[in-house]
Every structure is written in structure tokens, then in C-alpha cells.
Amino acid sequence: MLPVTLITPSWRDVRRAIEIAQRDELRVVGQATINGVQVFAVPSRSHTGTVHLPYVDAASQRVICDCEGYQYRGVCAHAMVATRAIIAEAQTVVDAMRGQGLPAVTPAEQHREAV
Numbered sequence: 001m002l003p004v005t006l007i008t009p010s011w012r013d014v015r016r017a018i019e020i021a022q023r024d025e026l027r028v029v030g031q032a033t034i035n036g037v038q039v040f041a042v043p044s045r046s047h048t049g050t051v052h053l054p055y056v057d058a059a060s061q062r063v064i065c066d067c068e069g070y071q072y073r074g075v076c077a078h079a080m081v082a083t084r085a086i087i088a089e090a091q092t093v094v095d096a097m098r099g100q101g102l103p104a105v106t107p108a109e110q111h112r113e114a115v
């Protein structure tokens, strides 16, 4: 992946990116792990028929996108859609573990982890 100067996004831009993703019903249309890097394909809003490729950057622990908006704001709708997919995937793992009868986290344990 190309080196990217990471910008810390403002909350306003994060919220806007989430709103755009919801409004335009952006979805992950493809997913692959390339050289150990999790890459997502999310349709471009401005160029019909093309996709942007947000990916998980292990070093920064962030989802980075190749679109122009991300370069300026450090966040974009594509990165938010990929993040949502990652969270959904994690939730699937958690649900599967619950299905195996593993002990659920008690409120007391939750409190301990939060402190």
C-alpha cells in the first residue's frame, strides 16, 4: 500500500461520512485479504462502475481509503462502510461464541474491564 499521511478526522466529518453512507446506501461489494491486509471494495459515488478500496492498516489500526475525500479529511463514507462491515463481522464471532455456550460477560466483569 502507498504511504499515506494520516489526518485525524473531526467528529463533524466522521458524522457526515456516516450520514452519506446511510443516505446513499453504500455497501461493501467485495472483500479480500491481500498480503495479510483486509481490503474492501465500496462503490464510488462520483464515478459509476468504479470502486474505492478502503483497507485495514495494521500499523495505525485504522481503515484507510484511496479516495480524494479521505486524503483531505482523514475519513470518508467508504471507510465508514468498511468499518461497519468489520464491526458486523466481529459481532458474528461474538454471537457464534455465545452459541457455543461460553459464559456471557456479567455486568460486574464489564465494569472491571471498563475501569
Ligand SMILES: [Zn+2]
Pocket: 052, 054, 065, 066, 067, 068, 069, 070, 076, 077, 078, 079
Ligand atoms: Zn473513501
